[in-house]
Amino acid sequence: MARHVFVTARPEPIPRWLEAFPDAQLLQGQGPDETDFSRLADASLVWLHVTGDAPAVSAWVGTVHAAAPHVPIVVLSNVPEDDQGMAALAAGASGYCSALTLPAVLRQVAGVIEHGGLWVGPQLxxxxxxxxxxxxxxxxxxxxxxxxxxxxxxxxxxxxxxxxxxxxxxxxxxxxxxxxxxxxxxxxxxxxxxxxxxxxxxxxxxxxxxxxxxxx
CATH class of the missing domain: 1.10.10.10 (Winged helix-like DNA-binding domain superfamily/Winged helix DNA-binding domain)
Structure with missing residues (x-):
């Protein structure tokens, strides 16, 4: 069974995340250097909910990738921007989309990435x-x-x-x-x-x- 882990600074996951993946786990993290990423080692897919500019996103993705190099990462943004998305992909993320993406689309994103694909919006x-x-x-x-x-x-x-x-x-x-x-x-x-x-x-x-x- 696929194991989805949502990394976020939020105390609770956005409801849509659990609608898409009821068995998903939540890992709270305030920053790349303040989060215990050991739980990601056996994850199937990491959903990284981040805020900040492109360098901040790069730092997050790079740290997660170093902790779990074989686990694909999807970056979730509250306000998706091209520069942020470019930074996420360049740092090694496999996908980039809105944190408020509909559950059905989140499942579609997961399916594409689990088959070796890359998910980005048409503008990006x-x-x-x-x-x-x-x-x-x-x-x-x-x-x-x-x-x-x-x-x-x-x-x-x-x-x-x-x-x-x-x-x-x-x-x-x-x-x-x-x-x-x-x-x-x-x-x-x-x-x-x-x-x-x-x-x-x-x-x-x-x-x-x-x-x-x-x-x-």
Whole structure:
């Protein structure tokens, strides 16, 4: 049975957490250096409820990761912000979402991460892809040679963070056609979603913090 542990400074868990996982355990912690993380060693998933800026989130995630290196971490934020989410992922978290996420969605998050995926919101995902594109604006030719000219145009646009609607407008095609080209690109490049496509197009190595699978 999966063992979920919620790490929080709150004296009581947010009710939605227990609605999602009735058997979850609560670990109270006021700070990374003031919390006993020994209970996390046999956890299946750690839900880390944190407040503070990006450096504070990085410190929390880094400390938890050091205490339980094989246990995935989902950061829960009262007010999700891109900078905070980027810091959490860069520090080793497998997911980032609102502390008030609905129980059904929390269970979905857990399922994705337990299968090796990464959970982020669409806005943060887009920022990640834009950041990757900025690192390497010239896509690797050998990879893109597998695609048709139109598939290549769509793939590069996706890697730069464009939406299907934006791509359709620029290329003068329908969103349905964009989706068809994306599906073909996914199959030819052996990827399952937009984030993996962006990683391949931008030539990001597997060792980067963002090389994990992300749900489509």
């Amino acid at each position: 995902m887009r920022r990640l892809m834009q950041g990757l594109a900025a690192r390497n604006s010239d896509a690797p030719e050998p990879v893109l040679d597998r695609l048709s000219q139109r598939e290549r145009q769509v793939a590069v646009a996706v890697a730069r963070g464009a939406t299907n609607k934006e791509i359709a407008r620029v290329l003068g095609i329908t969103e349905r056609t964009v989706k068809a080209h994306l599906a073909a690109a996914f199959e030819k490049l052996g990827v399952r979603d937009r984030m993996q496509l962006s990683l391949v197009v931008n030539g990001v190595e597997e060792s980067t913090p963002f090389s994990q699978k992300i749900p489509a």
